[in-house]
Amino acid sequence: MNLFESFRIAFRALFTNKLRAALTMLGIVIGVGAVIGMLAMGNGFRSFLDGQFAQLGAGNFYVAPFVDSNKIDALTAARLTADDAQALRAPGRAPAVEGVAIEFSGNAQVSAGGKRFTYDVRAVNPEWFTVTPQELGPGRLLSAEDDQQRARVAVIGRLVAERFFGSAQAAVGQRLNLNGVGFQVVGVLVTEPGSFSIGADPAEAIFIPYSAGVSRLYRNQTSDDINVSIMTVKARSVDEIEPAIDQVTAILREQHRLTYQDNDFTIINPDQIAAQVNSVIGAFNTFLGLVAGISLIVGGIGIMNIMLVSVTERTREIGLRKAVGAKRRDILMQFLIEALVLCLVGGGLGILLGFALSLVSTLLLVNLFNAEGAVATVSLGNILLATGIAAAIGVVFGFFPALQAARLNPIEALRTE
Numbered sequence: 001m002n003l004f005e006s007f008r009i010a011f012r013a014l015f016t017n018k019l020r021a022a023l024t025m026l027g028i029v030i031g032v033g034a035v036i037g038m039l040a041m042g043n044g045f046r047s048f049l050d051g052q053f054a055q056l057g058a059g060n061f062y063v064a065p066f067v068d069s070n071k072i073d074a075l076t077a078a079r080l081t082a083d084d085a086q087a088l089r090a091p092g093r094a095p096a097v098e099g100v101a102i103e104f105s106g107n108a109q110v111s112a113g114g115k116r117f118t119y120d121v122r123a124v125n126p127e128w129f130t131v132t133p134q135e136l137g138p139g140r141l142l143s144a145e146d147d148q149q150r151a152r153v154a155v156i157g158r159l160v161a162e163r164f165f166g167s168a169q170a171a172v173g174q175r176l177n178l179n180g181v182g183f184q185v186v187g188v189l190v191t192e193p194g195s196f197s198i199g200a201d202p203a204e205a206i207f208i209p210y211s212a213g214v215s216r217l218y219r220n221q222t223s224d225d226i227n228v229s230i231m232t233v234k235a236r237s238v239d240e241i242e243p244a245i246d247q248v249t250a251i252l253r254e255q256h257r258l259t260y261q262d263n264d265f266t267i268i269n270p271d272q273i274a275a276q277v278n279s280v281i282g283a284f285n286t287f288l289g290l291v292a293g294i295s296l297i298v299g300g301i302g303i304m305n306i307m308l309v310s311v312t313e314r315t316r317e318i319g320l321r322k323a324v325g326a327k328r329r330d331i332l333m334q335f336l337i338e339a340l341v342l343c344l345v346g347g348g349l350g351i352l353l354g355f356a357l358s359l360v361s362t363l364l365l366v367n368l369f370n371a372e373g374a375v376a377t378v379s380l381g382n383i384l385l386a387t388g389i390a391a392a393i394g395v396v397f398g399f400f401p402a403l404q405a406a407r408l409n410p411i412e413a414l415r416t417e
Helices: 003-016 018-054 082-089 144-148 158-165 210-217 238-255 270-313 315-323 328-367 380-406 410-415
Strands: 060-064 097-112 115-124 136-139 153-157 175-178 181-189 205-209 230-235 266-268
Touching (some): 003 328, 060 270, 082 230, 097 210, 097 238, 115 158, 144 210, 153 175, 270 380
Antiparallel strands (some): 097 175, 136 181, 153 205
16 A cells, blocks of 8 residues: 555545544644744743843943842942942953943932923933933933033933923923922933833933932932942943953952952843843743643543544454455554544644744733733744654554554454454
């Protein structure tokens, strides 16, 4: 019997008992669909997080005035100052560092035109806008002269501009009162709301010169040890992040006169965090895949069961084929192909279910996790994996019934009623 004829008989048997075949394939359909759906959701969430971390700036890392309180030998208090940033900028001291941005932030009562709201006000140096990727709309950014002169000027986020003045264009040149201190709006950031960043969303924040902030707005909140709440450091390239971290660590320890003590600052590397998050997502996907795999095993057992029933029902047919010259391998191949067809058809339906689940996953990511732009995608690799799993189940779980059919004695088989 040729291969084409074997597949024709297999499909005929499938359509002869449609309901039984459908129920038999159900486990395969659910299992394959669940595997593809879970992998698609994991891919979508991973791509979303990768995009969010990328918005922090390629090659950027952060220094914060935090001390690990779990360490017994943490003998010194946290420390981070603008002088530390100056030391990092000194020529030749940190060759792997391209830029250093500092800021001190806090909440302030913001009022204009009879409206009053609380916003995050971030006192930053001009370098902050080049180290941290932002999109400028109307107006200009803060300049070095603004910082030197402690100018009372501000760059505001688009949502702040719209809330107070109706539009970004109308906000330029207007005045804002921050905790009673007047500042003139010189520019508006049109960075998209919800962009992942350290600190408040730029679309809903107000930026003022660092010197003006620490001298006018936050003078009672800063100290000689801490007048920078976060420092953003840009390495010369992504490949130089680790050398840059080592150089920054060494310089800050020297600045703070640390010898045997632990660091009185904390370095945050988004690339390491992204790698850890991806590792967690990968482990979670593996777990979900194993859970979905249970459905495949159950489906495989159903395939084996129905093939054993089929062998029993077709005992006389098997005996007749052997009597007219069919060999054992022909019978074995026939029933293996029937099991394989069941699994492949179930796998094909499972792939369609997986696509449907990926669409549902996209909606869940966007609505439940507020992951705008996250798309659960079904890759070709996932489809090939699902097809391979379905085929393997057909062979593995269909082999025993096929072997049983091949071993039937033709004379006893013909006597079966």
